[in-house]
Amino acid sequence: MENRRSFVKKLGWTAGAVSLLGLYPAFGWSPIIERKNPIRIKGRVATNGKGIGNVVVSDGNTTGLTNKNGYFEFLSTTHQPFVFLSMPAGYEIDQLSNGSASYFFPIDPANHKMEVLFQLKPLGQSDDKHSLLLLADPQIQNEYEAAQLLEISTPDIVDTIKSLNDPNTIGVGCGDLVFDRLDLFKDYNNAVMQMGVPFFQVVGNHDMDLGVRSDELSTSTFNKLFGPTYYSFNRGEIHYVVLDDVFFTGNNKEYIGYITENQLIWLEQDLGHIEKGSTVVVCTHIPVASGVKNKEHLYELLAPFKVHILSGHTHRNTNYPESNRFEHVHGAVCGAWWSGPICSDGTPNGYGVYQMRGSEVTWKYKSVGESMDHQFRFYKRGSHPEFPNSCALNIWNWNPDWKICWYENGDRKSHIHKVDATDPMSIELHLGKLLPERRPWVEPAKSDHMFFFEPGENLDKITIEVTDNFGNTYIQTIKSEDM
Secondary structure, eight states, X not given: OOOHHHHHHHHTOOSOSOOOOOOSSOOOOOOSSEEEEEEEEEEEEEETTEEOOSOEEESSSSEEEOOTTSEEEEEEEEOOOEEEEOBOTTBOOOBOTTSBXXXXXXXXXXXXXXXXXXXXXXXXXXOSEEEEEEEOOOOBOSHHHHHHIIIIIHHHHHHHHXXXXXXXXXXXXXXXXXXXXXXXXXXXXXHHHHHTSOEEEOOOTTSSOOSSSSGGGTTHHHHHHHOOSSEXXXXXXEXXXXXXXXXXXXXXXXXXXXXXXXXXXXXXXXXXXXXXXXXXXXXXXXXXXXXXXXXXXXHHHHTTSEEEEEEOSSSSOEEEXXXXXXXXXXXXXXXXXXXXXXXXXXXXXEEEEEEEETTEEEEEEEETXXXXXXXXXXXXXXXXXXXXXXXXXEOTTOOTTOEEEEEETTEEEOOOEEEEEOOHHHHHHHOSTTOSSSOTTOOOOOEEEEEEXXXXXXXXXXXXXXXXXXXXXXXXXXXXXXX
């Protein structure tokens, strides 16, 4: 029986990517940057010699399904660099040599036809239950910062993966993997390989080739290392979509948050294969709610689904709950650009931890160096210069479904004020032209997750209870001398 290696060798392709895809029969296409000589792509998606039907395959423009025997065939009519599949649920995710997920093959524009084979291996267990780690903005710019990522953040992430004890754990690098130093991708990849789970990568504004004249050329290095900048995959009952919402203008380092027409065309086709009402998780670098110019067109495509959007970019933690969607903007792995233990809004350096059970999604923000239960920080009375008579809480992953109270001598109190304000630790570490020393341009940032309250006088202690929207309660007792 013909195996994948001999199949690919016969086709004249080296095996180094992962599985591949195609469509059958031909599908509709968009006349965006047409090829003068379309390339006919055909192949098969199979497992143990048996074809897998109804697998979504695409070149990023044309999208369709394999037939019942796993075969596909289509014309690649536009200048798309890859042919890729939307990894079906229930199969292992192959990895490239750098640890990232392998689900694509490059399209050789010099050939007028190509054949590909995706050979998938069934999982040993159901992936209806699975976990995802979301790493936003590692953003390493020099060897010191690479060492911080490798020696401090990565061991913490590895420990979290071990504690999850979930064989179906995956990771997402949510952009700004490096800080304009594309040679440091090697250190980022080293961190990913140490984590030991398949990673899907999102391109950020600091991951781009900036010495080019247009957005279309700005992801060349990213493409060579990680493949497409937009694609989809499936785990259990959940459909995942990765989008490139960083549009480089060709002028110095200028960019805007914008989703190209090519992506919207592809996404509309991709989502056409997903049952309405399903859970869809979308990963972008720039927050859609606050930073994408044409977000309403994306929202329109996502309207029939139950949606979580996972993003980064701001180095602050913010949540945007809406009727059918919830956007989670994550604090940065690097915090305030590796200048200390927190982001500019006081959120600790950290990452998102998501657990999926069927179509349901639960989440926490994991602070590097702290337990999973570290979900808020208390400040004694007068710590914030604008609120001299108040104690304060920074509850970085707060959303309106969280509950906050404290107890004085057994009496429950809940009169607390949410104020858009800066974090006292950030004021101490970041305020002023000379602070922080490594990044003097960082300044404290206001957030919507600062809370102020006034405990009674002459108390021996108070006990603070913060309960998240999943019923998990986090408790801290504060003695009189710390109030």
